[in-house]
């Protein structure tokens with residue numbers, strides 16, 4: 095099986111989402127280019143996860159339209175592995191094929207995330223970072239054109255988080271699927287994304303390209319300027335930055 099895939103764009107038109115009287119997002123238009131890496135940031139409760147779940151099709155209870163590829167994969171903050179299934183089986187869960195084919199495909203996906211030797215172990219024997227990598231392998235196996243990630247590094251320690259960020263970046267460079275990443279971490283957003291979309295007050299309050307060479311150098315003043323601009327937009331005061 096080849097893990098090469100193409101990228102797909104996402105188009106939202108007039109997207110509105112309410113929970114009872116709570117209007118979370120109203121009349122949002124957003125186009126995401128095929129193959130781009132977009133970070134969605136915003137304060138807690140601004141609707142990042144809600145928007146991502148709608149794009150994923152997990153939540154279809156909204157008004158407006160969302161056009162996207164059917165070849166979509168979703169990664170959560172927790173890896174969501176089944177404890178009673180071996181790692182390889184978790185990678186290919188619910189996918190068609192013979193056991194031999196699925197095992198081989200799972201191993202291929204696991205090799206991509208640096209876990210080739212872990213196919214036959216139980217998830218509980220893996221570290222948190224390794225479990226997240228299994229969940230990335232599961233996403234890769236689905237050959238997504240669009241990868242949606244909701245705070246995938248949020249529960250990891252700082253060092254593991256840096257490694258996981260680098261892995262996601264490498265996978266994106268290798269496969270060039272479209273990525274939409276929800277994160278609280280502005281530095282993470284600037285390090286990984288081509289574009290940062292800030293959600294606040296029911297809509298998009300800032301939409302900026304990250305026009306910095308890769309790999310991103312966090313010490314550059316342009317990195318710092320962008321970080322400050324996004325943080326100010328998030329309501330952080332200048333003396334807190």
Ligand SMILES: Nc1ncnc2c1ncn2[C@@H]1O[C@H](COP(=O)(O)OP(=O)(O)OP(=O)(O)O)[C@@H](O)[C@H]1O
Nearest residue numbers: 113116118136137138139140141142143144145278
């Ligand atoms: N199932 C639900 N029922 C009712 N309200 C909900 C539900 N899910 C989310 N909300 C509300 O929608 C709003 C947006 O929530 P959402 O989880 O999308 O925010 P977020 O930006 O992802 O926040 P966080 O950064 O804390 O994860 C919040 O006001 C939240 O209370």
